[in-house]
Amino acid sequence: MTAYLIRRIGQAIVVVVGVLVLTFLMIHLVPGSAARATLGTRATAERITVFNAAYGLDRPLASQFLTFVKQAAEGNFGTSYSMQQPVSTLIAQRLPRDGLLLGLSTLLALVIALPMGIFQAVRRGRVADHAFTVVSFVLYSMPDFFFALLLIAVFAVQLHLLPSEAPQAESVGGILADPRGLVLPVVTLTLVSVAGFSRYMRTSAVNTLAQEYIQVARSKGLPERLVLRRHVLRNSLLPVITVLGLQAPNIVAGAVIAESVFNYPGMGLLFYQAATSKDYPIMLGSTLVVGVATVLGSLFADIAYSFLDPRIRYVNA
Amino acid sequence: MRVGQRLRAAAAATALAVLAVGCTAGGGSGAISNGESAGAKKGPVKQGGTVTIAELATQPDFIFPLAPATNQNGWNVNLTQPLWPFLVYAGDGADSVVNKDKSLFSSLVYSNGDKRITITLKSWNWSDGQPVTSRDFMFVYNLLKANASNWNAHLVGLFPEDVSKASTPDAHTVVLDLTQAYNPDFYTDDVLSTIPLLPQHAWDKTSATGAVGDNDTTTAGAKAVYTYLQKEGAQTTGFATNPLWQVVDGPWKLSEFRSNGYYSYVPNAHYSATKATVDKVVFSPFTSDTPEINALRSGSSLDVASLPLNDIKQAQALESSGYSIASVPIPGVAEIQPNLYNSEVGAVLRQLYVRQAMEYLIDRKQIVDKVYNGYADPGNGPVPVKATGAWASPLEKAGGPYPYDPAKAKALLQAHGWNVVPDGTTTCVSPGTGSAQCGAGINAGQALTFNLAYSSGRATTDVQNAAVKSSEAQAGITINLKSEPFNTLISTIGTCTVASHPASGCGWQLAEFGYQPYPLYPNGTGFFDTGGSNNSGGYSDPKMDQLIKATEYGSSTQAFTDYEDYAAQQLPWLWLPLREGILVYRTKLQGVVPLNPFSDGQNFEDWAYTS
Numbered sequence: 001m002t003a004y005l006i007r008r009i010g011q012a013i014v015v016v017v018g019v020l021v022l023t024f025l026m027i028h029l030v031p032g033s034a035a036r037a038t039l040g041t042r043a044t045a046e047r048i049t050v051f052n053a054a055y056g057l058d059r060p061l062a063s064q065f066l067t068f069v070k071q072a073a074e075g076n077f078g079t080s081y082s083m084q085q086p087v088s089t090l091i092a093q094r095l096p097r098d099g100l101l102l103g104l105s106t107l108l109a110l111v112i113a114l115p116m117g118i119f120q121a122v123r124r125g126r127v128a129d130h131a132f133t134v135v136s137f138v139l140y141s142m143p144d145f146f147f148a149l150l151l152i153a154v155f156a157v158q159l160h161l162l163p164s165e166a167p168q169a170e171s172v173g174g175i176l177a178d179p180r181g182l183v184l185p186v187v188t189l190t191l192v193s194v195a196g197f198s199r200y201m202r203t204s205a206v207n208t209l210a211q212e213y214i215q216v217a218r219s220k221g222l223p224e225r226l227v228l229r230r231h232v233l234r235n236s237l238l239p240v241i242t243v244l245g246l247q248a249p250n251i252v253a254g255a256v257i258a259e260s261v262f263n264y265p266g267m268g269l270l271f272y273q274a275a276t277s278k279d280y281p282i283m284l285g286s287t288l289v290v291g292v293a294t295v296l297g298s299l300f301a302d303i304a305y306s307f308l309d310p311r312i313r314y315v316n317a
Numbered sequence: 318m319r320v321g322q323r324l325r326a327a328a329a330a331t332a333l334a335v336l337a338v339g340c341t342a343g344g345g346s347g348a349i350s351n352g353e354s355a356g357a358k359k360g361p362v363k364q365g366g367t368v369t370i371a372e373l374a375t376q377p378d379f380i381f382p383l384a385p386a387t388n389q390n391g392w393n394v395n396l397t398q399p400l401w402p403f404l405v406y407a408g409d410g411a412d413s414v415v416n417k418d419k420s421l422f423s424s425l426v427y428s429n430g431d432k433r434i435t436i437t438l439k440s441w442n443w444s445d446g447q448p449v450t451s452r453d454f455m456f457v458y459n460l461l462k463a464n465a466s467n468w469n470a471h472l473v474g475l476f477p478e479d480v481s482k483a484s485t486p487d488a489h490t491v492v493l494d495l496t497q498a499y500n501p502d503f504y505t506d507d508v509l510s511t512i513p514l515l516p517q518h519a520w521d522k523t524s525a526t527g528a529v530g531d532n533d534t535t536t537a538g539a540k541a542v543y544t545y546l547q548k549e550g551a552q553t554t555g556f557a558t559n560p561l562w563q564v565v566d567g568p569w570k571l572s573e574f575r576s577n578g579y580y581s582y583v584p585n586a587h588y589s590a591t592k593a594t595v596d597k598v599v600f601s602p603f604t605s606d607t608p609e610i611n612a613l614r615s616g617s618s619l620d621v622a623s624l625p626l627n628d629i630k631q632a633q634a635l636e637s638s639g640y641s642i643a644s645v646p647i648p649g650v651a652e653i654q655p656n657l658y659n660s661e662v663g664a665v666l667r668q669l670y671v672r673q674a675m676e677y678l679i680d681r682k683q684i685v686d687k688v689y690n691g692y693a694d695p696g697n698g699p700v701p702v703k704a705t706g707a708w709a710s711p712l713e714k715a716g717g718p719y720p721y722d723p724a725k726a727k728a729l730l731q732a733h734g735w736n737v738v739p740d741g742t743t744t745c746v747s748p749g750t751g752s753a754q755c756g757a758g759i760n761a762g763q764a765l766t767f768n769l770a771y772s773s774g775r776a777t778t779d780v781q782n783a784a785v786k787s788s789e790a791q792a793g794i795t796i797n798l799k800s801e802p803f804n805t806l807i808s809t810i811g812t813c814t815v816a817s818h819p820a821s822g823c824g825w826q827l828a829e830f831g832y833q834p835y836p837l838y839p840n841g842t843g844f845f846d847t848g849g850s851n852n853s854g855g856y857s858d859p860k861m862d863q864l865i866k867a868t869e870y871g872s873s874t875q876a877f878t879d880y881e882d883y884a885a886q887q888l889p890w891l892w893l894p895l896r897e898g899i900l901v902y903r904t905k906l907q908g909v910v911p912l913n914p915f916s917d918g919q920n921f922e923d924w925a926y927t928s
Binding site for chain 2: 032033034036037038041043050055082083084149156157160168261262264265277
């Protein structure tokens with residue numbers, strides 16, 4: 001396992017560097033000038049020169065990239081052109097916010113989706129299964145911004161039961177201190193995610209229930225509750241774990257639509273605004289964070305497989 | 318025109334114009350008062366209370382009022398103006414004039430043929446009790462003199478380079494001898510209105526622990542002080558806590574600043590004029606207008622916010638929730654900038670008759686009525702008739718030189734050798750430079766087809782440009798529309814001139830940025846003069862340069878009219894209507910109206926809740 005982990009970490013580093021190189025090249029290939037995007041329409045040639053010199057944009061691309069990598073290794077992602085603050089500070093401010101919102105909604109989605117998927121599998125073809133399937137498809141096909149606006153219109157604008165905005169505090173503690181503000185964004189993201197997770201879980205559980213070892217367990221007189229928990233749930237989780245691993249980068253990349261609708265600026269809006277204003281340091285810093293999250297999520301999924309399914313071993317993998 | 322003014326006005330764009338206009342026809346809107354003429358509701362004033370203002374899609378990131386050249390965030394001026402007001406305060410209520418009550422001077426006297434300005438400062442105090450003196454003005458002058466190239470509002474040739482000698486005969490008098498005579502209107506409204514007074518007795522040092530002295534009096538010292546203050550000014554965590562920024566002469570002190578852009582002011586207890594009535598003003602950031610409108614409708618604590626005209630149908634509901642709504646004209650000019658040196662169509666756009674034909678085809682009245690529901694300046698020329706009506710010429714007030722007239726447009730093109738194909742593609746059939754030919758650089762078969770790039774994100778702009786495209790087609794002029802986020806758009810638009818028009822930055826043909834803001838004196842400096850900072854399309858005309866200089870250097874009203882009418886006729890840009898701003902405010906909050914087109918609603922010391 002240790003050798004496997006070392007090998008995977010080595011691969012992860014290669015992947016992250018590859019992503020960075022590609023991102024760096026692509027953002028510089030897009031037409032347009034970062035100086036003009038930042039300084040505005042009245043930027044004079046002199047000011048553009050000053051700007052490019054200040055941010056090292058007048059140096060060869062290879063030199064700029066090496067500088068970025070060297071600084072990034074020291075935890076310094078540079079200074080945002082448009083926000084005039086260190087990128088690491090901006091990420092440190094926004095990442096926990098997204099981690100809380102998206103982590104919480106993902107957790108809640110799993111808590112709802114896993115039993116729901118098994119329930120549907122057990123009741124396969126019955127009214128309850130069909131009803132949950134319809135609900136899942138409706139939620140899955142509904143754009144999250146529309147769902148969010150719908151919830152706001154009903155619960156904030158019409159009924160005045162909940163605030164339309166997410167908490168505006170800077171810290172995670174401050175955000176948690178305003179649970180009412182979290183309800184609508186968390187519910188929006190949870191319900192949209194539930195649909196996907198439950199469909200995976202249902203399909204997987206249907207397959208598991210058809211396995212011989214389930215029949216053996218039942219024939220041995222094991223209570224149905226234990227059959228479902230010990231055998232069906234555990235063996236059906238593998239596809240969900242894969243999806244969950246892929247969800248990790250989404251958690252750190254943010255949810256730009258939800259952030260915008262609920263006035264909760266996080267990583268998603270940070271990256272979007274950087275992309276539209278050619279703010280290279282933020283784009284590269286965010287890409288690095290998302291890249292790391294992607295490989296970590298994948299690694300988590302692989303390790304989780306071995307715990308869930310003893311047949312899986314990575315010694316010779 | 319001064320860049321600082323534009324930064325400030327650009328911030329107003331974010332706050333007032335983003336709030337702005339545009340509207341589909343239809344009812345449902347409540348009563349929207351003209352924010353300029355609407356009288357402030359008077360009632361028994363309640364001392365205290367908090368005013369929460371929506372801050373839309375932007376936030377300040379620099380507090381030292383003299384920001385570096387690499388920082389063009391216009392919202393910074395909004396943050397600092399209540400702390401360190403400019404020497405000259407623009408706008409008095411709804412009037413586009415200098416506000417003498419709020420300005421820091423008691424008199425401004427131009428003499429020696431308008432080459433000398435004698436500024437007498439009011440008896441005024443800093444928040445730490447020290448008096449505001451002429452030394453504070455000299456502190457600013459010395460800093461800028463040594464660091465002008467790293468000041469974001471600097472324009473070569475103007476302040477401080479145009480000052481040949483600055484002296485302080487006494488503690489309240491500053492005498493500036495200028496290198497040449499200036500039009501007092503121009504210099505007061507566009508130059509002195511960008512200069513704050515800063516506390517020399519607290520800021521003239523080179524480090525946090527260094528002693529305050531006369532460091533600014535040497536070039537090296539002024540550079541060191543400037544570097545130190547700029548470094549501190551970028552530390553957002555210290556905005557509300559750094560002792561430097563606690564010394565203010567404005568009506569407010571910053572009490573809190575969060576990393577997400579939320580910030581608040583409390584009254585400056587030692588303010589030298591009438592102190593604020595409310596106890597606190599909070600700026601609450603919003604990512605876009607959608608959550609802002611939702612917050613207003615859900616009964617949040619928002620007291621003042623913008624209203625995009627797409628959402629004008631919400632007016633009635635908002636009014637029933639205790640809000641009032643007012644409109645305010647924006648001092649600026651909305652335009653389509655032609656790139657006269659684009660390799661494909663530059664030669665065509667350099668022809669005045671082509672630009673005239675295109676302007677004749679823009680139905681500005683229809684756009685004002687149908688797209689902006691009447692809330693827009695007609696855009697008859699370079700000077701807004703509504704926001705700065707005192708400077709608008711009779712020609713502009715009468716509808717401008719090119720009222721909507723498709724027949725004239727077609728006739729102009731036909732008279733210059735074009736085969737006009739309505740709703741088709743008009744092409745040049747008579748190349749050459751004769752009076753009845755297409756013009757220099759235009760080949761036979763050249764089509765009147767242009768790409769118009771514009772800033773996305775505003776529904777009314779989409780509708781307006783679709784209307785322009787449709788009406789231009791009447792003379793066979795094809796406009797291909799392409800919208801992009803503002804920053805993406807401007808990143809691809811370089812300044813192109815006859816001497817330099819590289820393909821990398823001059824591939825654009827027509828561009829619409831929204832609008833260009835004006836200070837109090839709405840002349841064309843920087844817009845239409847050769848090499849002007851906002852003259853992206855390379856327009857150059859010696860007569861225009863001369864007329865613009867005449868508005869800067871001479872004080873003749875006729876000189877301004879001559880410039881304005883010439884610009885209106887020559888069409889360095891194609892004129893468009895300019896939307897108004899719409900502001901939503903609590904009805905019980907008095908003093909918000911009449912709205913000042915120049916203050917960006919930053920005069921909250923005048924606001925008070927009625928009981």
